[in-house]
Amino acid sequence: MAQGITQLAPGLISFLKSLKTTPADPSVEHLISLLKRRQIRNSRPCAIATTALMLRVVGEFKGRDAAKLVERIRQVGRRLTAAQPREVVVGNIVRRVLGLVREVLDDNTGDSHTGSDAGHNTPTHHDSMTRPTLSSSISTFSPLRHAAAEPMDASMTSEMSDSSEFNRRPPLLTSHTSYAPTTSAPLVNSLFGLFSQPDDSNASTPTGAASPDGKSAHSLNLERLADLSRSTNIDLKSEVMDGIRELQDELEQSDEQIAGVALEHIHSNEIILTHTASTTVQKFLLSAAKKRKFTVVHAETYPHDNTATHGILLTGRKRETRLDEDEDPWKPLTAAGIPVYVIPDSHVFAIMSRVNKVILATHTVLANGGLVAAAGAHMIAKAAKEHRTPVVVLSGVYKLSPVYPFDIDELIEYGDAGRVVPYEDGEFVDKVDVEHPLYDYVPADLVDLYITNLGGHAPSYLYRIVADHYHTEDITL
Amino acid sequence: PQQQAKKESTRGQKNLGLFFGHLYSQPRQHSMVGASKDVHPAVLALGLQYSSYVICGSTARMVAMLLAFKAVIESYQTPVGTSLARHLTNHHLSPQIDYLRSCRPLSISMGNAIRWLKDLIIKIDPSTPEAEAKRDLVEEIDMFIRERVTAAQKLIRDQAATKILPGDVILTYASSSIVEQTLLQAHKAGVPFTVIVVDSKPLFEGKTLARKLANQGITVRYYLITGASHAVKDASKVFLGAHAMMSNGRLYSRVGTALVSMLARSHSLPVLVLCESVKFTEKVALDSIVGNEVAPASEILSEAERASLLPLEPHLPATHPSKNKAEDKHAADDA
Numbered sequence: 151m152a153q154g155i156t157q158l159a160p161g162l163i164s165f166l167k168s169l170k171t172t173p174a175d176p177s178v179e180h181l182i183s184l185l186k187r188r189q190i191r192n193s194r195p196c197a198i199a200t201t202a203l204m205l206r207v208v209g210e211f212k213g214r215d216a217a218k219l220v221e222r223i224r225q226v227g228r229r230l231t232a233a234q235p236r237e238v239v240v241g242n243i244v245r246r247v248l249g250l251v252r253e254v255l256d257d258n259t260g261d262s263h264t265g266s267d268a269g270h271n272t273p274t275h276h277d278s279m280t281r282p283t284l285s286s287s288i289s290t291f292s293p294l295r296h297a298a299a300e301p302m303d304a305s306m307t308s309e310m311s312d313s314s315e316f317n318r319r320p321p322l323l324t325s326h327t328s329y330a331p332t333t334s335a336p337l338v339n340s341l342f343g344l345f346s347q348p349d350d351s352n353a354s355t356p357t358g359a360a361s362p363d364g365k366s367a368h369s370l371n372l373e374r375l376a377d378l379s380r381s382t383n384i385d386l387k388s389e390v391m392d393g394i395r396e397l398q399d400e401l402e403q404s405d406e407q408i409a410g411v412a413l414e415h416i417h418s419n420e421i422i423l424t425h426t427a428s429t430t431v432q433k434f435l436l437s438a439a440k441k442r443k444f445t446v447v448h449a450e451t452y453p454h455d456n457t458a459t460h461g462i463l464l465t466g467r468k469r470e471t472r473l474d475e476d477e478d479p480w481k482p483l484t485a486a487g488i489p490v491y492v493i494p495d496s497h498v499f500a501i502m503s504r505v506n507k508v509i510l511a512t513h514t515v516l517a518n519g520g521l522v523a524a525a526g527a528h529m530i531a532k533a534a535k536e537h538r539t540p541v542v543v544l545s546g547v548y549k550l551s552p553v554y555p556f557d558i559d560e561l562i563e564y565g566d567a568g569r570v571v572p573y574e575d576g577e578f579v580d581k582v583d584v585e586h587p588l589y590d591y592v593p594a595d596l597v598d599l600y601i602t603n604l605g606g607h608a609p610s611y612l613y614r615i616v617a618d619h620y621h622t623e624d625i626t627l
Numbered sequence: 628p629q630q631q632a633k634k635e636s637t638r639g640q641k642n643l644g645l646f647f648g649h650l651y652s653q654p655r656q657h658s659m660v661g662a663s664k665d666v667h668p669a670v671l672a673l674g675l676q677y678s679s680y681v682i683c684g685s686t687a688r689m690v691a692m693l694l695a696f697k698a699v700i701e702s703y704q705t706p707v708g709t710s711l712a713r714h715l716t717n718h719h720l721s722p723q724i725d726y727l728r729s730c731r732p733l734s735i736s737m738g739n740a741i742r743w744l745k746d747l748i749i750k751i752d753p754s755t756p757e758a759e760a761k762r763d764l765v766e767e768i769d770m771f772i773r774e775r776v777t778a779a780q781k782l783i784r785d786q787a788a789t790k791i792l793p794g795d796v797i798l799t800y801a802s803s804s805i806v807e808q809t810l811l812q813a814h815k816a817g818v819p820f821t822v823i824v825v826d827s828k829p830l831f832e833g834k835t836l837a838r839k840l841a842n843q844g845i846t847v848r849y850y851l852i853t854g855a856s857h858a859v860k861d862a863s864k865v866f867l868g869a870h871a872m873m874s875n876g877r878l879y880s881r882v883g884t885a886l887v888s889m890l891a892r893s894h895s896l897p898v899l900v901l902c903e904s905v906k907f908t909e910k911v912a913l914d915s916i917v918g919n920e921v922a923p924a925s926e927i928l929s930e931a932e933r934a935s936l937l938p939l940e941p942h943l944p945a946t947h948p949s950k951n952k953a954e955d956k957h958a959a960d961d962a
Contacts, residue, residue, distance in 0.1 A: 421645075445645060451853060452828050457935050464939045491645055494927055496827035496852045496883030502917035504646060528856035531887050536889055562857070570835065570851055578834065582824075583842035583848040587857045 160184060162195040169202055174210040177203055178226055185234040193239040193513055194429065197401055197548050200230065200243040205394045208247070208387060215240065217256050223248055227627045228301030235400045236563045236589075238514040238551045241552055243397070245552065245624045250393035252621055256388055303349045322461075397548075400603065404546030405430050407603035409437035415542060415601070420506040423498070423534075425449035426524035427458035428511030430544045432466065432483070434601075435509075439486035446483055446490045447505065449498055451524050453569040454588055463490055493525045508534040508541045510592070515543070515550045515562070519609030522561050528590035540598045547602045550612065552620045558591045581617045637883035650921045656729040663722040669698040670723045674730035680830060685734035685870050685906060686804055690776055692727065692737055693768050696744065699723055700764050710753040712759050716745045732920045735871035735879070735908045743771065778804055779903040787866070787901055788813040795820040797865045798896075800887045803868020805901040807839060810866075813843050821845065823862055827852040827883045829927050852883050856890055865891040869902035875911040878902075885915070 154231065165184055171531050179183030181203050184190045187554050207226055308591050394568060408430055416422065416438040424431050424446065435446060448463060450456040467484040478554065483490050493501060514522045521527075521543055534541045555561060567584040578584075594609040601607075629958055656662075657678050659671050662912055666674075673695045676682040682691050703719055705711045727733065733741070751760050754820060783805055790799060791813040797820060799806050810822060826833030833849065841847045850858040859865075865888065871879040878884065878900055888898045912918055928936075 175683070245783075271890065397628075447645075453851060453853075456932065460932065460936055461939055494828050494852075494882075496886065499885035499889065500882055500919070501646060503914045504916060525857075526853035529852075529890060532856075532889060532893060533886060571849065578838055578841075581847070582837045583846070585848060585850050585857070587850075587854045590853075590856055614672060 160187075160189045162190050162199055165190065165199055166202055174203075174207045178229065182229060182233040183319050185230065185237065185240070188234075191237070193237070193399070193549050194546075196234075196237045197239045198398075199529070200240045201394060201398050201401060203230075204243065204247045205342050205391060205398070208394060211387060216251060219386070219390070220248060220251055220445055223251065224627055233627060238553055238561075239549055241553075241627060242548060242551050242620075245282050245398055245620045246548070247390070247394060248624045249619065249621050250390050250397070251386070252624075254389045254393065257389075258386075318395055329361055341523060344366055365437040376587075401546070403549055404548065404603035405433045406599055408544050408546065409433040411601060411606070412438035413441055416442055416444055416507070418444065420444040421447060421504055422507050423447045423449065423501070423505040423512070423528055423530070423539075424509045425459075425495070425526055426451040426455045426511055428544075429462075430546065431509055431511045432462055434464075434544055435488070436481065436486060439483060439488045444488065444489055447501060448492050449495045449526060449530065450492055451526050452495060454565050454586065455524055460492070461490065495529075498526075498530050499536075502533045502537045502539060505534070505539050508539055510541060510543045510597075512543055512545045512549060513589055514553075515545045515600065515612065516561075517550075517552050517554050517611045518554055519597065519600075520555055521545070521592050521597065522589050523592055525587050525590050528592050528596075531592045535596050541596060542599045542601060543597050544601050547604060547615065547619060550602065550615060552616050552618065552625045555591060555596060559590065561578055561591060562589045629895050640921070641646070646916055647919060650919055653729060655731070655923055656726070662726050665719065665722045666726045667702065667723060668832055669695040670726060674727050678730040682803070683830070683832065684804060684868075685736045686780075686903065688731075688734055688774060689736040689740050689905070690772055693744075693772055695763050696720070696723070697768050700761055700768075703761065705770065706756050711755075711757055712749055712751045716748050720745070734902075735910075736906045739908070740903055744768070749772075764908045775905045776903060779905070780808060783901050783903065784809040784812050786937060787899065788816060788818075790864070791818050791820055791901060793819050794863075796823060796861055797821070798823040798825065798858060798862035798865045798887070798891070799836070800825045800833070800865075800867060800884055801827065801881050802836035803866075803901065805903070806866045806868050807836055810840060810845065813844055814840075814843055821848070823848045823850065823858050824884075825850045825852055825855050825858050825887055829929060829945075838902055851884065856886055857888070859890040859894050859896065860890070862894075862896055864894050865898040867898060867900045869900050869906055871906045871908050871910075872900075872902050873912050874907070875913075876889075877912055879912065879915075882915075889890045 160498055161184070164176075165180060168180060172180065180188070181199055184199070184284075185196070204223065208219070209221065211222060213219065217320075223244060227241065227248070231241040232492055236568070240514040250515065338430045412434045420436070420442075422444055424435075425448065438444065439543070448459065450459045462482070463484070464482055466485070472525045510521075510523055510531065512521045516522065523543075531541050553561075565586040568587045571578055571582075571584050573579055597609045598610060599606055600612060602615070604615065629877070655678060656674065659861075662671060664675075673682070673691055676691070677688065680689055689789055699720070700715070703711075703715060705714055707783075736752050744764075747821075751763070754824065755763075769908055787805075787809040791810070795818075797810065799810075799822065802824075813820065822837075822838075824833040824837040824847060826837075826849065830849075837847045837849045846856070848861075867878070867880060867884055867888065873879055878888075880900075891898050910918070
């Protein structure tokens with residue numbers, strides 16, 4: 151039995167198993183090597199692995215202050231994303247965890263000091279709406295205004311003078327901050343914040359002459375932070391871990407939640423075109439198949455995903471993610487009575503005139519509403535546009551990334567050219583430059599609807615969901 | 628085997644009804660079994676070459692057919708009591724054509740050539756001696772090939788090669804003999820340019836083209852159709868071959884051509900179609916579903932892919948014997 155475990159092929163399952171017994175640092179190394187060797191690939195396994203690792207990292211974190219925790223998470227996150235920058239999901243999860251820490255802190259700040267202010271008890275971060283109320287009750291130079299806007303940074307700059315990472319953040323208005331804050335932009339998180347920003351920069355401009363008022367505020371602040379770190383350290387870790395567990399639940403449930411709205415989008419006798427092997431799409435279609443009869447046309451994404459596609463069609467699951475063999479036996483669509491037609495990718499245009507709806511799986515969704523999906527997605531979406539066929543993209547929120555596609559080529563991964571032309575054909579491979587892009591960038595205007603676990607959204611709305619899930623200061627890890 | 632084929636075809640009729648059910652008229656012939664005894668050996672061999680895609684591409688198929696018909700005509704002897712003009716087309720040529728059609732549906736160019744040949748035979752004066760009539764026919768066929776194919780291709784490639792400018796990146800899809808000739812001519816003329824070949828399964832015709840071009844010293848990049856949207860980004864012109872030109876101005880070519888030209892259009896690239904006039908037809912088409920050519924679904928799954936599916940067999944629910952249906956057609960319509 152023990153041998154059976156050691157002989158497990160390296161991958162997500164073996165990583166999760168080893169994570170139970172290995173401490174955080176070797177686990178980080180382990181995940182980095184797995185990511186580098188592409189033994190864990192695709193969004194979901196990467197997300198699951200990263201979340202599990204984050205849980206471990208936070209769980210093992212020993213220390214008394216949040217800044218060190220944030221720094222630790224960032225450092226792990228930086229290394230993970232450097233290992234495989236194109237698995238954007240890894241960075242997303244790290245940012246979500248960082249956001250969790252900030253939220254917990256935010257909550258506690260609100261609890262311990264502005265308990266009367268109801269706006270701060272809610273877990274919404276950066277709620278700039280509440281700022282005017284706050285500043286009206288306290289003097290204009292009060293550091294609490296910063297605490298409300300950037301409570302994390304406020305607490306950290308004063309506590310963590312050794313952390314160089316935070317020195318560039320807008321500091322507290324204290325007499326010892328003699329440099330001008332360089333980044334007041336991250337303060338602006340939403341439209342509402344726009345109007346209070348100039349006020350902030352005014353307030354944080356070091357005047358040199360600190361008023362007595364400012365001094366008293368400073369001492370008040372130190373007192374408050376000392377108080378804060380004492381009170382939060384006890385539950386900071388456990389609260390963050392709870393948050394990570396919630397994140398794990400979200401990962402687990404996002405497919406079901408997306409599948410839950412399937413009946414709203416698929417009507418009877420529809421012809422649906424999809425491509426590549428995706429568990430999300432599979433579950434979505436299966437859930438619709440319980441009530442409706444429709445036809446699925448599946449483009450196989452040759453050459454890099456065709457075996458997985460065939461696998462998911464025949465057995466209902468991807469071959470690499472065979473997590474728990476016996477429980478929850480997945481059924482292929484055909485077992486649910488849905489006729490499935492496999493077509494090569496070249497047939498997409500010919501068949502599009504008969505297709506009612508295109509459902510795409512995705513690798514990453516970008517903040518501008520575009521997406522990175524398996525190669526071929528662009529031409530499918532384009533052909534759908536040409537035929538005025540609606541394109542629906544299914545994606546868990548965890549795939550939504552704050553990245554903007556300024557350099558599209560950077561996001562595209564190139565695969566093994568041997569899958570296109572086998573290396574046995576040495577003469578050919580020698581003379582001809584064989585290329586094998588794995589992903590396509592699909593611009594936002596080709597997509598009609600995004601369905602996430604939060605519901606359906608127009609592509610133009612995605613930036614807002616990004617703003618709700620990631621803190622601006624975490625966008626660069 | 629015949630029984631099996633019949634069974635297969637009835638099953639095919641039943642479950643391939645989604646898009647192309649109307650196109651599965653007869654099962655495809657892959658052997659000489661059941662061929663009429665009148666079929667000439669040259670035609671028998673040709674039919675097998677068609678069905679196994681040894682001879683592929685509408686021009687090549689038409690030329691090969693005419694050459695085989697030359698052999699048929701040369702060995703033909705008019706039975707007593709009839710005349711060559713009356714007997715040859717209806718009783719001798721028809722079974723040959725039927726056999727070829729059963730191996731693979733006739734291409735538009737083949738249809739055009741057959742119509743021309745029948746017309747020619749009917750117009751033969753019954754009083755002409757048989758030997759002379761046969762000699763005339765064979766000469767006419769040679770002339771047809773020379774005029775409609777050889778000379779036409781030379782004209783096209785001379786014209787098209789001038790469109791290739793230094794520094795161009797020419798994108799082409801799969802393989803077309805006339806595109807190949809054009810590219811080679813431009814290369815021989817010393818124009819520096821590179822080629823991107825986009826290809827697709829199951830035939831991978833573009834591989835042959837890429838190999839030939841690379842052997843001549845042209846820089847070639849090779850993509851499969853899934854990477855087409857990346858390939859067009861770098862291209863500056865698109866050259867396409869044709870199966871037929873419809874009279875409503877649409878191109879009928881191998882499946883996937885429409886995708887490539889759609890992507891090219893979205894990048895504002897000029898798309899040039901090289902097509903001999905023998906491929907023009909008065910037919911019209913709006914999409915690629917009404918009229919098309921279908922091939923057996925089994926051809927899509929390569930042997931390697933089939934083998935990789937075998938380990939999945941234990942996962943199959945016992946009730947469904949066949950669920951991996953596939954549709955194949957060999958031509959797509961280009962709007």
